[in-house]
Amino acid sequence: MKYIVFVISALTLSACVQPPKPLRGEFSDVSPQAYQANPVKDLVVRWTGFVVDVDNQNDHSCLTIMAKVPDELSRPSKRIRLDQGRFLACKPKFLEPEFFLKKAVTITGPVKRLVNKKVDEMDYAYPLVDAQIIYVW
Structure with a gap:
């Protein structure tokens, strides 16, 4: 009997799992890779991954993020290790590099366009998100 109560309690609690309040809302399920293949202006996304670079300019800062599949809380999944x-x-x-580098983050906001930059010697088309929320895990 205790086992049945435990299982029912666990299932009930897992059904209530949702992202933190700042990350809740309606977002497109398009991944960064899918956006690269078919860019749609001002698509509102919630993407997650790990910060690999911080670029601070005079009037703005950009995080370069290696995208990952999100889990049920919208953080990078530990079960699915697929790169996106x-x-x-x-x-x-200004975004402090020491605070963001190598950290797991989830970003929300509209995707504005593709920006061509290099990854080592390779040209790469980065989707550019006008970040409304940068949630550090």
């Missing part, structure tokens, strides 16, 4: 390409998340303020 890279993307840029930019804000009109």
